[in-house]
Each structure stands twice: as structure tokens, then as C-alpha cells.
Amino acid sequence: xxxxxxxxxxxxxLIQAGMVWVSGGKLAAASAEAGILGVIGAGSMKPELxxxxxxxxxxxxxxxxxxxxxxxxxxxxxxxxxxxxxALGIRIFITxxxxxxxxxxxxxxxxxxxxxxxxxxxxAQKSEAAGCDAVVAEGFEAxxxxxxxEITTLALIPQVVDAVxxxxxxxxxxxxxxGIAAVMCLGAQGAQLGTRFxxxxxxxxxxxxxxxxxxxxxxSTMLSLKKHIPVRLLKNRFYEEVRVLEEQGATRAELEAHLxxxxxxKGMFDGDLEDGELxxxxxxxLVQDIPSVQELVQRLVTEQRxxxxxxxxx
Amino acid sequence: xxxxxxxxxxxxxLIQAGMVWVSGGKLAAASAEAGILGVIGAGSMKPELxxxxxxxxxxxxxxxxxxxxxxxxxxxxxxxxxxxxxALGIRIFITxxxxxxxxxxxxxxxxxxxxxxxxxxxxAQKSEAAGCDAVVAEGFEAxxxxxxxEITTLALIPQVVDAVxxxxxxxxxxxxxxGIAAVMCLGAQGAQLGTRFxxxxxxxxxxxxxxxxxxxxxxSTMLSLKKHIPVRLLKNRFYEEVRVLEEQGATRAELEAHLxxxxxxKGMFDGDLEDGELxxxxxxxLVQDIPSVQELVQRLVTEQRxxxxxxxxx
Numbered sequence: 130x131x132x133x134x135x136x137x138x139x140x141x142x143l144i145q146a147g148m149v150w151v152s153g154g155k156l157a158a159a160s161a162e163a164g165i166l167g168v169i170g171a172g173s174m175k176p177e178l179x180x181x182x183x184x185x186x187x188x189x190x191x192x193x194x195x196x197x198x199x200x201x202x203x204x205x206x207x208x209x210x211x212x213x214x215x216a217l218g219i220r221i222f223i224t225x226x227x228x229x230x231x232x233x234x235x236x237x238x239x240x241x242x243x244x245x246x247x248x249x250x251x252x253a254q255k256s257e258a259a260g261c262d263a264v265v266a267e268g269f270e271a272x273x274x275x276x277x278x279e280i281t282t283l284a285l286i287p288q289v290v291d292a293v294x295x296x297x298x299x300x301x302x303x304x305x306x307x308g309i310a311a312v313m314c315l316g317a318q319g320a321q322l323g324t325r326f327x328x329x330x331x332x333x334x335x336x337x338x339x340x341x342x343x344x345x346x347x348x349s350t351m352l353s354l355k356k357h358i359p360v361r362l363l364k365n366r367f368y369e370e371v372r373v374l375e376e377q378g379a380t381r382a383e384l385e386a387h388l389x390x391x392x393x394x395k396g397m398f399d400g401d402l403e404d405g406e407l408x409x410x411x412x413x414x415l416v417q418d419i420p421s422v423q424e425l426v427q428r429l430v431t432e433q434r435x436x437x438x439x440x441x442x443x
Numbered sequence: 444x445x446x447x448x449x450x451x452x453x454x455x456x457l458i459q460a461g462m463v464w465v466s467g468g469k470l471a472a473a474s475a476e477a478g479i480l481g482v483i484g485a486g487s488m489k490p491e492l493x494x495x496x497x498x499x500x501x502x503x504x505x506x507x508x509x510x511x512x513x514x515x516x517x518x519x520x521x522x523x524x525x526x527x528x529x530a531l532g533i534r535i536f537i538t539x540x541x542x543x544x545x546x547x548x549x550x551x552x553x554x555x556x557x558x559x560x561x562x563x564x565x566x567a568q569k570s571e572a573a574g575c576d577a578v579v580a581e582g583f584e585a586x587x588x589x590x591x592x593e594i595t596t597l598a599l600i601p602q603v604v605d606a607v608x609x610x611x612x613x614x615x616x617x618x619x620x621x622g623i624a625a626v627m628c629l630g631a632q633g634a635q636l637g638t639r640f641x642x643x644x645x646x647x648x649x650x651x652x653x654x655x656x657x658x659x660x661x662x663s664t665m666l667s668l669k670k671h672i673p674v675r676l677l678k679n680r681f682y683e684e685v686r687v688l689e690e691q692g693a694t695r696a697e698l699e700a701h702l703x704x705x706x707x708x709k710g711m712f713d714g715d716l717e718d719g720e721l722x723x724x725x726x727x728x729l730v731q732d733i734p735s736v737q738e739l740v741q742r743l744v745t746e747q748r749x750x751x752x753x754x755x756x757x
Contacts, residue, residue, distance in 0.1 A: 134757070141757055249661050269583065270595040278662035281584040281595040283616035283625065284725040288661055291729075302597035311597065311625040313756045347563050347602055348592035376692075411598040415605075434755040441748040442627045443448070443455055 133296050133319040136242065136262060137221065138194045140164030141430055142319030143309070144265070144298060145326045145422070147199020147223055148273065148408070149173040150398040151334045152326065154185030159331040159422035161186070161195035168197045168223055173394065176209045183217045193218060201274075202227025215239055226274060226358075229259040246300070248276025248285070250292035263296040264289065265321050271301030272324050272410035275352055275359040282312065290316035304412040306432020313433075322429075324410035330421045335400030338407060345413035357381055363407035367392060447610050447633040450556065450576055451535065452508045454478030455744055456633030457623070458579070458612060459640045459736070461513020461537055462587065462722070463487040464712040465648045466640065468499030473645040473736035475500070475509035482511045482537055487708065490523045497531045507532060511558075515588075516541025529553055540588060540672075543573035560614070562590025562599070564606035577610040578603065579635050585615030586638050586724035589666055589673040596626065604630035618726040620746020627747075636743075638724035644735045649714030652721060659727035671695055677721035681706060 133142035145152065145160035147170035160167030169186060171179050179198070187193045198214045200207060203226050211222065211232060222236055225246035233243045237260050245256040246265040253264045266289040268282030269275060280288075282301040289297050299312035300321035309320045327334045328342045341363060353362045353371050362368045374384055396405020420428070447456035459466065459474035461484035474481030483500060485493045493512070501507045512528045514521060517540050525536065525546060536550055539560035547557045551574050559570040560579040567578045580603040582596030583589060594602075596615040603611050613626035614635035623634045641648045642656045655677060667676045667685050676682045688698055710719020734742070 251661070268595065268597070269593075270598045279583075279665065280661055280725060281582065281597065281616055283582070283595065283597045283622060284584045284728070285661070287619065287621050288728055302595055305601065307601050307629050308597060310628040310756065313752075314624040314628055314750045315621045316750075347565070347594055347599070351593065378690075411594060414598070414602055430757065433757070436628045436630075437751065437755060438627075441751060442624065443744065443747070 133263070133298065136296060137166055138192075139166050141426065142298075143426065143429065144168060144197075144223075144300075144319065144321040146300065146321050146323030147171070147197070148323050148327065150394055151332050152199075153333045154182035154187075155189065156326065156329065156331045156333065156422065157182075157196055158186040158189035159329070160326070160426070161190040161192040163423045163426035165195070165426055166197055166221065167195055168199050170199050171210050171214070172199065172201045172204075174210070176206060176213045179210055180213050180217060183214060183219060187218070194220070197221035197223055199223040199225065201225050202231060207232070211236065215241070223265065229256040229261050233259045233261055244298070247289070248280060249278055250285075250288045253289045253293045253297070257293045257295050261295065263298060263318070264293065265298045265300050266317075267321075268299075268301030269352065270361075270411040272350070272361050272413075273408040275361055277355070277359060279352070283315070286312055286315040286317050301410060302412050304410075304415045306429050306434070307436045308412070309429060309433045310436035324413050325416060325425065326422070327409065328416050328419050329425055330419060334397055337400035337402055338397050339419055341402055341407065342409055342413045342416055343418070345409065345416070347411075347414045350409055350411050350413065354384070357384055360406075360408060361410060363409045363413070365396075365405075365407060366403040367396065367406055447577070447612065450610060451480055452506075453480050455740065456612075457740065457743065458482060458511075458537075458614075458633065458635035460614065460635050460637030461485070461511070462637050462641065464708055465646050466513075467647045468496035468501075469503065470640065470643065470645045470647065470736065471496075471510055472500040472503035473643070474640070474740075475504040475506040477737045477740035479509070479740055480511055480535065481509055482513050484513045485524050485528070486513065486515045488524070490520060490527045493524055494527050494531060497528060497533060501532070508534070511535035511537055513537040513539065515539050516545060521546070525550065529555070537579065543570040543575050547573045547575055558612070561603070562594060563592055564599075564602040567603045567607045567611070571607045571609050575609065577612060577632070578607065579612045579614050580631075581635075582613075582615030583666065584675075584725040586664070586675045586727075587722040589675055591669070591673060593666070597629070600626055600629040600631050615724060616726050618724075618729045620743050620748070621750045622726070623743060623747045624750035638727050639730060639739065640736070641723065642730045642733050643739055644733060648711055651714035651716055652711050653733055655716055655721065656723055656727045656730055657732070659723065659730070661725075661728045664723055664725050664727060668698070671698055674720075674722060675724060677723045677727070679710075679719075679721060680717040681710065681720055
């Protein structure tokens with residue numbers, strides 16, 4: 130099996146997750162500079178805006194080969210997003226929320242490395258069969274979009290590792306070096322961190338959202354919209370409205386009509402902590418500061434080493 | 444902080460979980476013989492039956508000091524269960540589902556070691572304040588009774604480790620040495636395994652239930668009865684009936700009336716896989732055989748060592 134630092138041109142086997150409204154060119158460039166994969170979250174971006182972010186990221190780092198784009202395969206503009214990224218030199222894609230069969234063969238022909246995000250061992254096998262170079266296996270505790278089976282990272286990673294030959298990157302519930310060491314003991318070749326990077330100086334999250342992440346406690350998030358597209362949210366008025374609607378048995382259409390559009394931007398980018406949608410992982414409870422990405426990555430590397438015993442535990 | 448093998452008279456820092464209808468005297472004795480803590484699950488037992496199981500366990504092991512009793516602090520007979528255990532020489536108690544303040548001071552006066560099961564850092568602190576010697580921190584992926592905050596083991600353990608000074612034992616989602624190494628990297632002093640011990644030769648689970656555990660896949664369990672007492676179940680007809688009733692907004696009393704009594708015995712002990720309640724953890728998906736406890740414990744020790752890298756991961 131390829132080591133993740135062989136498969137990807139990175140110094141440490143860590144990925145800064147692509148996140149809507151949070152991971153633009155600035156955050157991705159800072160991550161690339163710090164030695165890890167810097168991912169622009171294209172989910173919310175029209176192709177023009179995505180191009181701006183890629184150009185910005187390239188201008189801010191001397192390691193453009195460490196830049197990637199995360200593309201949820203949900204929207205009409207997927208093909209356009211992928212094409213404009215390729216045109217600007219991106220050769221690493223993280224895809225999610227759709228079939229890996231649709232775009233992977235073409236992206237591989239274009240010389241790209243393709244990593245698909247999965248929430249079950251079965252989808253990991255489908256991704257491997259579709260030609261993906263690696264998978265990110267993401268557990269129930271992760272922020273944002275989530276699987277329906279509710280498999281946690283601790284239960285998921287060994288199953289995915291046993292199911293495929295390609296490298297497995299763990300995601301969900303990891304915010305420090307202890308978590309990184311833990312998932313690598315489970316057989317993961319690296320870790321993708323999202324929530325932890327929301328609270329960095331270079332993230333595009335609104336200052337109020339960053340502050341809310343720092344204030345989050347153990348029970349501050351909950352998986353929501355289970356009948357729609359499951360998504361883990363920070364509990365606030367928006368979450369509470371959704372919860373009540375779901376308890377009342379609202380249909381998908383009724384939910385969509387009530388929610389309206391732009392709630393994620395309103396919450397995470399504009400800082401409306403009450404009526405905005407705040408996507409964040411359970412592990413927000415461990416996040417206590419807003420370091421620079423450089424400082425954070427060095428800390429993660431050090432902590433990971435300190436979390437391992439000198440010999441066997443017993 | 445006391446190492447778990449110093450706090451408890453065991454060879455390896457592992458606990459075979461107390462489980463209703465599954466962990467009687469036979470399983471607990473086999474665990475004690477194998478070098479770990481053997482726990483009789485008293486939840487379903489009247490004091491007379493509990494005494495029988497303690498006597499049986501003592502007759503089957505030359506390490507009676509490695510026997511413990513798990514007592515959920517839910518029922519009228521709690522005090523009686525504790526008293527008859529003390530009378531038969533039990534000096535290690537694992538308590539759950541109630542306040543650690545009620546019985547811990549008295550048990551400590553009687554010379555016992557008390558470990559309380561928690562699902563949040565806050566309850567871990569309350570347990571420490573009540574005088575408990577350690578806590579088992581159990582995540583969302585665990586089988587059987589579960590917390591309301593749905594915090595996964597990967598997210599929970601570091602928070603609990605940061606919150607208390609007493610040893611933390613991880614539970615939920617652990618069925619092999621990879622999982623043990625992982626939670627110990629998170630700062631746990633040991634691990635409690637339940638699901639893995641259901642599928643052992645010495646467990647009292649019905650052969651059909653053991654076979655169902657071996658057949659379980661990644662999405663075969665789900666947290667159920669969330670408005671009642673949350674419990675993770677293997678999906679079957681019983682689970683499906685409960686799910687439909689809950690979706691229809693059944694009250695707690697309506698649910699109880701419909702469910703009736705004895706469903707856990709019916710499923711786990713009598714082997715009725717359709718109409719019985721089958722409590723099991725997500726990690727059942729990793730369980731593939733029915734070894735003896737001796738064989739299993741040796742395998743866990745070996746796997747745990749193999750899961751650790753020689754030096755740092757990176």
C-alpha cells in the first residue's frame with residue numbers, strides 16, 4: 130500500500146478538510162505551506178469564484194502541488210467545477226456525496242489523484258473499484274454532511290482498512306495529536322481534520338462562528354435532518370426549528386420550503402449564530418484556541434508523537 | 444494517576460463488560476482466569492440468582508479477586524444486590540445508570556473499588572467527586588444502554604481524560620487490539636469490551652444470538668428508544684416495531700405497554716431473533732468468530748502490540 134506522503138506531495142499525512150464557507154484559498158494555501166494537503170471547499174462556489182480561490186491559493190504558497198479541491202458530486206455545476214480546477218493546475222480532488230464512478234475515470238485520465246469520501250466499507254470498495262487512489266472514511270461524529278448508518282470513526286476505520294487495499298484516511302472526531310495517533314493505530318494512513326481548522330486564523334469562518342466553536346461543549350452538536358441529507362450542526366435556533374419540524378413529521382419539501390436558501394452562508398460566513406446553519410463536528414468540544422495553521426500543524430505533529438508509548442501499552 | 448493494573452488485581456488493563464443475560468459466572472470466571480476483570484452483569488438478576496452466579500464464578504477461577512459485579516443503579520433491589528455481593532467477597536463494583544453519590548461512599552467504607560460508567564465528561568467529574576476510583580467512559584457506538592448526547596468514543600475519551608484525575612477506561616466500539624491501542628493513545632488507561640465477549644464460548648448468549656453477532660454488518664445496529672432510555676439494538680422485527688411506534692409519536696407509557704416485559708431475555712438468552720431485544724454494539728461488524736476467552740485475551744494482547752508503530756507514525 131502507498132504511504133499517504135508518497136501518494137500525495139505532502140510532508141505530513143494530514144488533510145485540512147474542504148468545508149463550505151470556511152476553506153477558501155487562504156486556508157488551503159496556509160495548509161500547503163505548513164506541509165499538509167490544503168483543500169478548497171468548492172461546494173458553495175460557482176466556477177468563477179472557485180477559480181478566484183484557486184488563483185489566490187496559488188499566489189500564497191510555494192507548494193501549489195499541495196492544493197486540492199473538494200467537490201461534492203451533488204450539483205449541476207460539478208463538471209464545470211472540475212474542469213476549471215484542472216485548467217488552473219489542480220491535480221488532487223476530494224469528491225463526496227455521489228457515485229465515484231461518474232468522474233473518477235476521466236479525472237485519472239487527466240492525470241489527477243482522486244480521493245472519495247465514504248461513510249461505509251461498502252462505499253469504500255465501490256470507490257476502489259472506480260479507480261480512486263484513496264478514501265477518506267468519515268464517522269458519525271464529523272461535522273456537516275454525514276452517512277445514514279451512523280457508524281462512528283472508531284468502528285468505521287478498521288472495517289474500511291480490512292475492506293480495501295488503497296490508503297484509508299480517517300475523518301470525524303479528530304482535533305489533536307491524540308486523535309491522529311489513535312486513528313493511525315486503527316490502520317488509517319493519515320487523518321483529515323475539519324472542525325479543528327475552522328478555528329484557525331486563516332479560516333474564512335466568521336469570527337462569531339469561530340468563537341462559537343471555542344464555546345462548544347460535549348453535547349453542543351447533534352446529527353440533524355436525518356430524513357433529508359443528514360448533517361451535524363451546532364445547536365442553535367435554526368437547529369431547534371429543524372428538530373421541531375422533523376418531530377412534527379414534516380416532509381422533505383416542507384422542510385426545504387421552511388429552511389429557505391443560504392442558511393449555511395448566513396451562519397458560518399456572515400456570523401448569524403441564531404438563524405444560520407452552523408456545520409461543525411462533535412470534537413469542537415476539544416477546540417480551545419485560534420492558532421495559525423503553521424502553529425497548529427506543528428502542534429499536531431508533536432502531540433501525535435507524545436501520544437504514542439515508548440513500547441507496548443501492556 | 445494509578446495504572447489500571449495497579450488499581451485492579453489484573454494482568455492486562457482490560458475489562459469484560461457486565462451484560463444482562465450474557466455475562467454470568469461462567470464468563471466472568473473465564474475472564475478472571477485469562478488475566479482481566481471478569482464482570483457479572485447483575486442488571487437482570489434477583490439477589491438469589493446473583494449469589495448463585497458469584498458462587499459459580501468463585502468455584503471456576505483461582506483468581507476470585509478479579510471478579511466484579513456490574514450493578515445498574517436503576518432498580519429497587521440495588522442495595523440488596525450490592526450487599527449480597529459484598530457478603531460473598533466481591534470488592535470491585537462497576538455501577539451505571541444512576542447517581543454515583545448514592546452508594547459509592549458506603550461501598551468505599553466496605554473496602555470496595557468503585558468504577559462508574561459515564562457518557563459525558565460532566566458525569567465523569569461527578570463520579571470523581573463522589574469518590575469513585577475510576578470511570579468507564581462509554582461512547583455512542585456501544586451496545587445496550589447509551590447516553591443522550593450521542594458522544595462517540597473517539598470524541599469522548601480525550602475530553603474525559605482532560606476532565607478528571609482518576610483512570611479512564613474506554614468502552615464502545617472496541618473489539619480488537621487496534622481499538623485497544625487507539626483508545627490508549629487517546630489517554631485511556633484501559634478498555635472495556637462487551638460485544639466482543641458476547642461471541643465467546645463462555646458467554647451465556649444463546650447460540651442464535653452469537654450467530655447473529657457474527658452475521659452483523661456495518662449498519663446492522665441503531666440507537667433506539669431515544670425518548671425512553673436510549674439503547675443500541677441489532678435491527679430485527681422488535682427494533683422495527685419500536686422504530687415505527689416512535690415515529691408515530693408514541694408516549695413512554697404506550698411504548699412500555701406495547702413492548703411488554705422480558706424482551707431482552709427472549710432475544711439474547713432464549714434466542715428469539717425476531718421478537719426479542721438484541722443489545723449489541725456497532726463493532727459487532729468486526730466480530731467474526733467465537734473463541735474461548737483465554738484465546739481471545741491473548742489475541743487482544745498480541746494485536747494491541749502489533750497495532751503500535753516502532754517509532755512515531757510521522
